Amino acid sequence: MNNTKDRVVMDKRAIKRTVSRIVNEILERNKGASDLVIIGVRTRGVYLAERILKLIKKLEGVEPPLGTLDITLYRDDLRRKTEWPKVKKTEIKFSVEDKIVILVDDVIYTGRTTRAALEEIMDFGRPASIQLAVLVDRGHRELPIQPDYAGCTIDTLSKEKVRVHLKENDGNDEVTVLQG
């Protein structure tokens, strides 16, 4: 039925450029990396967080702590039983107290994942601030949540799907929009 092909919105080089731009923006806005902690949202947010960390280290010579967040236990659709989510581990082995948390995810869509992530981080302590970095903002927000650093903003229909491929997980770097 689909006549139009899936469209590629970012390729490997575009992703690399974008991550590097995000890192620059983070460092510029926070005047360096001294108070930063970086937390990636499972699954692909974690790989992006690792890339961001690597660049910060290269540019600033410091290595902020890195954590991973599994938001399953904070989801608001658990009892709607639309799909069965497996719980994985959250690992934040440092204090977030008075830190600037850079929360990293691959895509922002309805905002519900971010809402859950914010709530979970708060349960670990009271950070000075939380800033959200995403590779793709595809719109269709259902909550008043906006990214601080967005790699690219794309127009999508809600029936379309945005697929982020990262080499650590999927073998290649690519962002595509799939017909619904």
Added chain:
Amino acid sequence: MDFNRRHILGLEELSAEEITLILDTAESMKEVSKRDVKKVPALRGVTVCNLFYEPSTRTRSSFEIAEKRLSADVLNFTLSHSSVSKGETLLDTARNLEAMGASVIVIRHPMSGAPWLLAKELDSSIINAGDGSHEHPSQALLDLFTIREIKGNIEGLKVLVVGDILHSRVARSNIWGLLKLGAEVRVAGPPTLIPSHIENINVKTYYNLEDAVKGVDVVIMLRIQMERQDSEFFPSLREYARFYGLKREKLKLAAKDVVVMHPGPINRGIELSSDIADDAGSVILDQVSNGIAVRMAMFYLVASGGGNS
């Protein structure tokens, strides 16, 4: 894999994959217990009722903490042992709790099979917190979790369960869990306390503790009920301790890094000599936090996945 059960009634009916999934989920839950705020919103809005027909502070508290860490609303309903045969029937009581909004019922009952009755007749999810001499799935899951944590793997281990197997729900659940995960299971105890035909389910029976303990990786010592002495089961605690109490020289026959476990509370000098009890004691304390994690996993799995097909 998905977890498609509405109830957790016993380990006999769970597959190895399902047991492993519960243990894996429990690992994630254990992390929550290490946080400053030991609470996640997963079961917000879910009312869980702890329906206990036997006094059990430990198990009930562990379930209650697990429920609260998942943000469930908790309703405690403890009835005396005697109310089982007198007064309101189990079904009527449970239906009342359902009417009060409970959608998960945790039941501890002195009679085997009571949770099955509720599962058949009610809409709620039922979690068995121990039924008669039948099963005690949460205790066995936490034993499996602890063994896996210490030994890395359960498959291929030689595990010995010692004591009153006949009346023990902990023994039955552990036997099923261990067998399913690929362990070799032995039981030892006085012949009066070994249930009939247990060899049919692939368990080796020993009446002599020295023979039984040879080469085992894990020993699970069951608590001996004081009321069993001076009965037709065995003559005295002294004689029981002499033949089936675990002492250092017997334990030397086991594998070098043998782990001794006990569901507690220990009768020192009876099931375990005091020095072994001290060693086992450290494992027991580990068990407390593992118990909460395992029970959180059980709740999460029945509440999120149950009946989703």
Added chain:
Amino acid sequence: MSILIKGGRIIDPSQDIDKVTNVLIEDGTIKSFPRSATKYEKDRKTQVINARGKIVSPGFVDIHVHLREPGFEHKETIKTGCDSAAAGGFTTIVCMPNTNPVNDNASVTEYILLKARTEGKVNVFPIGAITKGEKGESLAQIGEMYEAGCVGVSDDGMPVMNSKVMRHAMEYVKAFDIPVISHAEDKNLSGSGVMNEGEMSTRLGLEGIPCASEDVMVSRDINVAELTGAHLHICHVSSEASVRLIRAAKKRGVRVTAEVTPHHFTLTDKAVDSYDTNAKMNPPLRGEADMKACIEGLKDGTLDVIATDHAPHSEDEKKVEFNLAPFGIVGLETALPLSLKLVEDKVLTLNQVISKLTDAPSAILKLNRGTLKKGAPADVVIFDPKKKVKIDRETFHSKSKNTPFHGWELKGEINYTIVNGKVVYSA
């Protein structure tokens, strides 16, 4: 009013009859087997029942039924029990004394018989208690109950544990030539057991009743019967060893007879899985080898009769924890299809099954029923052994629905039940 049953296959093991013919019933008795039906078809006073393709046999006799009245009318009454019997093809039932009050004296016996005459559709013969209150201590009013109409004595459900009391009971009944009917169970060995002891009881964590608790009492009772020369009838045999003991006793000439229930030759303790209280009865469902031994016992005649141990309990009483549920299941309305399975499985012939449901049970208690002899009371059942039926407890005439066979697809439909020349049930 007379009835002509036309063109059925008459099977009457009491006379060794198996042929297609007609049966004429007049004045409540079997009149004749007329060759031609034509004459009666024209007679307006004769009701003609077409039985072509059906079996016509003496009405079934069940020597082990609990009618629950007096005392437990919420489970069953004499009326509903008789309705259930009629629907199952039984024209004669024998009721056990464990009512409240216990049938241990002539006034209770008379009450039961009066109720049965006024409200019951089928013939009812009571069994009196062996001991007062079924307490196993002192003998009940056995002679007076015999005079009032009891056809045997039993403390069913509450076995006489004291061997001396049992000895005296067996001696005493010889004066009336009625059997002592034994529920053979060593209550101490059974303890608080609720199901068969074996792998299933271990899996389910339920206390078991070992076969030995039946076997030791079967053995004792046979020995006491040998000592006294009394007629001993053993109820609901369930274990392999008991079948062996009875076989050996019969061989050496002991006056012992025995019955088996349809559930004991159909089910094993696997039916208890998931704590189905409708699979809880006493003696309990046993293992595979025991079930096979019961079938073998039926085949070689060790087990003389099929009896249901119809034991109604209300739904509320059964929907409880397994330990708390009462023992027993209803059996009158499932007995024929379950027994016909034996024919299908080539264990017994159809004639043998009918014999174990008619003349054999009648003979044990000297009831003079279970026959189509000329002049005998016209107790007749007409059934279709090939007709498929699906057991549906909601259609039971019994007040209670406690059966493990709900939903089973079997064969054998009762078309008519006739008691003393009157149609009391028709499908």
